Amino acid sequence: MTAIRADGLARSFGPVRAVDSVSFQVETGEVFGLLGPNGAGKTTLIRLLAGVLVPDTGSSRVLGLDPVTDGSLVRGRSGVLTETPAVYERLTARQNLAFAADVFGVPLPEVACRTNDLLARFALQDRADEPVGGFSKGMKQRLALARALVHDPELLFLDEPTAGLDPAASRQVHDLVRALRDEGRTVVLCTHHLVEAEALCDRVGVLAKGRLIALGTVRELSDRLLAASPVALEFLAPVTDEVVGAVGVVPGVAVVERADRRLVLAAPDDAAAADAIGAAVGAGGRLVAAGRREHTLEEVYFALQEAA
Amino acid sequence: MNWRTVRAIAGKDLLEVRKNRIAIWSIVGLSFFLSVGMPLLIGLLPFGTGPESGDLGPLEALLDLLPPEMQDLPLGSQMVVLMLGSFLAPLFLMIPLMVAAIVGAESFVGEKERRTLEGLLYTPATDLELYAGKVLAGAVPAVVAAFLNFAIYAVVVNLVTGPIVGRVWFPTVPTLALAVWVGPAVALLGVSASVMVSTRVDTFLEANQLTGLLALVIVALMVGQGSGLLLLSLPVLLLVGLALYAADLVLIRLGAAIFSRDRLMARS
Numbered sequence: 001m002t003a004i005r006a007d008g009l010a011r012s013f014g015p016v017r018a019v020d021s022v023s024f025q026v027e028t029g030e031v032f033g034l035l036g037p038n039g040a041g042k043t044t045l046i047r048l049l050a051g052v053l054v055p056d057t058g059s060s061r062v063l064g065l066d067p068v069t070d071g072s073l074v075r076g077r078s079g080v081l082t083e084t085p086a087v088y089e090r091l092t093a094r095q096n097l098a099f100a101a102d103v104f105g106v107p108l109p110e111v112a113c114r115t116n117d118l119l120a121r122f123a124l125q126d127r128a129d130e131p132v133g134g135f136s137k138g139m140k141q142r143l144a145l146a147r148a149l150v151h152d153p154e155l156l157f158l159d160e161p162t163a164g165l166d167p168a169a170s171r172q173v174h175d176l177v178r179a180l181r182d183e184g185r186t187v188v189l190c191t192h193h194l195v196e197a198e199a200l201c202d203r204v205g206v207l208a209k210g211r212l213i214a215l216g217t218v219r220e221l222s223d224r225l226l227a228a229s230p231v232a233l234e235f236l237a238p239v240t241d242e243v244v245g246a247v248g249v250v251p252g253v254a255v256v257e258r259a260d261r262r263l264v265l266a267a268p269d270d271a272a273a274a275d276a277i278g279a280a281v282g283a284g285g286r287l288v289a290a291g292r293r294e295h296t297l298e299e300v301y302f303a304l305q306e307a308a
Numbered sequence: 309m310n311w312r313t314v315r316a317i318a319g320k321d322l323l324e325v326r327k328n329r330i331a332i333w334s335i336v337g338l339s340f341f342l343s344v345g346m347p348l349l350i351g352l353l354p355f356g357t358g359p360e361s362g363d364l365g366p367l368e369a370l371l372d373l374l375p376p377e378m379q380d381l382p383l384g385s386q387m388v389v390l391m392l393g394s395f396l397a398p399l400f401l402m403i404p405l406m407v408a409a410i411v412g413a414e415s416f417v418g419e420k421e422r423r424t425l426e427g428l429l430y431t432p433a434t435d436l437e438l439y440a441g442k443v444l445a446g447a448v449p450a451v452v453a454a455f456l457n458f459a460i461y462a463v464v465v466n467l468v469t470g471p472i473v474g475r476v477w478f479p480t481v482p483t484l485a486l487a488v489w490v491g492p493a494v495a496l497l498g499v500s501a502s503v504m505v506s507t508r509v510d511t512f513l514e515a516n517q518l519t520g521l522l523a524l525v526i527v528a529l530m531v532g533q534g535s536g537l538l539l540l541s542l543p544v545l546l547l548v549g550l551a552l553y554a555a556d557l558v559l560i561r562l563g564a565a566i567f568s569r570d571r572l573m574a575r576s
Binding site: 013047050053054071072073075076080082084086087089091095099100102103104105131144147 | 310312313315316317319320323324327328422423424425426427428429430431432433434569570573574
């Protein structure tokens with residue numbers, strides 16, 4: 001089932017085209033990453049999908065609803081973590097959550113229970129009745145996440161959820177995203193953090209200057225954009241010149257990296273890689289391990305940004 | 309319209325105002341000055357022992373505002389009663405106006421400055437519910453402050469004029485009309501104008517400066533009353549209130565009509 005479908009969404013602010021003809025789909029239960037540098041249009045795209053901004057052209061369906069005409073319903077069934085925590089600093093953590101519960105229409109008898117559960121889940125119960133102004137950035141971010149979940153939404157938009165968090169807090173957020181996926185919720189994750197996206201996202205969309213320049217799994221994107229991934233060979237003893245020479249004469253194969261007992265080759269396909277391995281062994285190399293090293297999302301991302 | 313949402317937004321804003329020491333002390337200071345300080349000052353000045361009689365020129369007509377049983381008081385005492393019962397009365401409207409303006413001006417631009425506006429716009433509240441919540445948040449404390457201050461003002465006026473008049477005489481019918489009929493109208497004027505301004509400017513300072521212009525309405529009433537040009541008798545007050553409520557209605561409808569989540573988000 002499709003949770004989000006965008007068709008040619010576009011929005012300008014004055015002369016700036018923040019989102020330009022963006023089309024994509026997100027399936028229910030998927031963690032979808034939106035990647036791109038600052039100003040690429042990620043936040044504007046979320047605002048369009050949540051019905052907070054109206055597109056100049058194009059349309060979208062979110063949870064089967066049109067955000068332009070049913071914005072209130074879309075927002076009622078989705079949760080948003082904004083780039084800044086946007087919590088009320090003069091209020092306590094409990095008051096922040098109670099306000100969100102009230103405005104999101106959580107049944108009144110459930111408000112106290114839901115608030116307490118979330119305070120406990122995000123380790124805020126000890127300071128639940130203190131003004132949020134005195135909280136650390138990580139605590140505010142945790143409170144903002146709790147608020148985004150207060151009405152048990154089906155869909156979550158998380159805009160830079162780990163920005164400014166320490167490694168332990170970031171890990172907590174990663175665990176939360178995995179837990180949300182396990183619960184069957186759909187998550188749209190905007191991030192600069194490519195390792196994070198690679199670890200968490202089923203598919204990613206890459207934005208540049210408001211345009212969606214790539215869409216797919218990391219593997220699909222790397223296959224489409226980059227040459228075949230390198231082949232790494234590990235030997236029992238340091239690599240000899242004979243081995244390097246033997247490998248170098250295999251058609252299409254080139255040595256990319258040589259380091260002590262390790263040799264990294266560029267091979268256009270699996271047949272060439274097999275020939276190179278055979279040549280290395282034939283030249284006296286005592287092979288311990290061989291395998292392709294997958295391209296990282298970082299390599300894919302920069303290839304895309306350079307192309308854009 | 310979902311009233312739970314409206315109440316939640318208004319309640320949250322009121323809670324924030326209660327925890328905003330600067331706003332609270334501004335309101336308390338203004339209230340104390342107008343409801344306690346001014347009547348004490350006037351009452352303790354030596355007017356009460358002033359001349360027995362004299363010619364007030366064009367202000368003579370003001371003496372008609374005095375209740376019949378006070379027409380025989382010495383002129384100095386009449387002046388004290390006039391000042392506290394009539395001249396200062398419109399100044400009392402500054403309280404609902406300023407409270408409404410302080411809370412209303414904060415409404416949207418305050419959230420924007422504190423970077424909480426985006427979170428609010430992502431709630432399921434409709435544009436109308438958001439606007440209504442903000443208007444309610446400004447109107448409630450303004451009206452409550454107006455009534456409370458009027459009660460305090462009445463007590464202080466009766467205390468300081470007790471030796472002159474010899475009985476409890478305040479509030480008079482016109483001042484009561486001013487408090488219960490015109491006061492809420494002025495509160496709504498302050499909040500409807502300030503919330504509307506708050507959606508269109510970029511800083512709280514701008515919003516506050518623009519809504520400060522509303523004080524001119526009060527100044528106009530005071531000048532009219534003080535100069536004898538516009539005596540705030542009961543019929544006049546009823547008409548002034550009616551005109552203000554009409555203006556409130558226009559401003560609230562206009563504000564709600566031009567309020568747009570999209571525009572607010574695009575500006576932030």
